[in-house]
Amino acid sequence: EVQLVESGGGLVQAGGSLRLSCATSGSRYDDYAIGWFRQAPGKQREGISCMLSKNGYTWYGNNVQGRFTISIDNAKKVGYLQMNSLKPEDSAVYYCASVEPTQLDICGAWASYYADWGQGTRVTVSS
Numbered sequence: 001e002v003q004l005v006e007s008g009g010g011l012v013q014a015g016g017s018l019r020l021s022c023a024t025s026g027s028r029y030d031d032y033a034i035g036w037f038r039q040a041p042g043k044q045r046e047g048i049s050c051m052l053s054k055n056g057y058t059w060y061g062n063n064v065q066g067r068f069t070i071s072i073d074n075a076k077k078v079g080y081l082q083m084n085s086l087k088p089e090d091s092a093v094y095y096c097a098s099v100e101p102t103q104l105d106i107c108g109a110w111a112s113y114y115a116d117w118g119q120g121t122r123v124t125v126s127s
Helices: none
Strands: 003-007 010-013 018-025 033-039 046-052 058-060 068-073 078-083 092-099 121-126
Antiparallel strands (some): 003 018, 033 046
16 A cells, blocks of 8 residues: 655645645555546545656646646655646645556546545635
8 A cells, every 4th residue: 555645735826836745655666657636625526637657648637737737756756746827716625646556558537546545735726
């Protein structure tokens, strides 16, 4: 089991930026995927981005495409989500998730694909 801890959330004004981190521990493979999801109050969990360590494949949801950038530090096994041009509708609890080994050459917003999840970090964007 991989333990995941998110950090970097907080309060930011619309148009601002935040960078979320997803620190992992207990990972045994160099082939893994990091996914980012979010859930706003009263809404369903939404997959927003993912990345594969083995080939650098990335995927973004339509709501964040062009504003958010996912990355992985493979040496540290830490995932990042750089969020720019934030909007009030980006306010949510953000979760990172991981799976290893990946079995696939792509990733996406399939919550059932990920084996381990963090506790989440809250992002609030004020207007």
